[in-house]
Amino acid sequence: MKGFVDFIREKGVIGLAVGIILGSSVTKLVTAIVTDLINPILGLVLGLAKGFETFTVTIGPAKFLIGHFISALIDFLTIAMVVYFGVKWLKLDKLDKKKI
Secondary structure, X not given: OHHHHHHHHHHOHHHHHHHHHHHHHHHHHHHHHHHHHHHHHHHHHHOOOOOHHXXXXXXXXXXXXXXXXXXXXXXXXXXXXXXXXXXXXXOHHHOOOOOO
């Protein structure tokens, strides 16, 4: 059993597992917050009646979904921040044993 615990600590398996679990469990909540709260507020500020996610730029036949891209970026940054502070708050960053 000691060898198994050493393997988990040395290879950073705990950190990887925590990142996957927190990331997947928080994704729906963060997406809802961004889609239902942040995007409409940005839409109001920028004067877009249908919300921020519908913001597009058309150049010739190409249509760039700028609002959708920024929405996905906000999702990613929010999830990364939640995972980072979750690991720090639970002190899981101290579980990994440094190999000498």
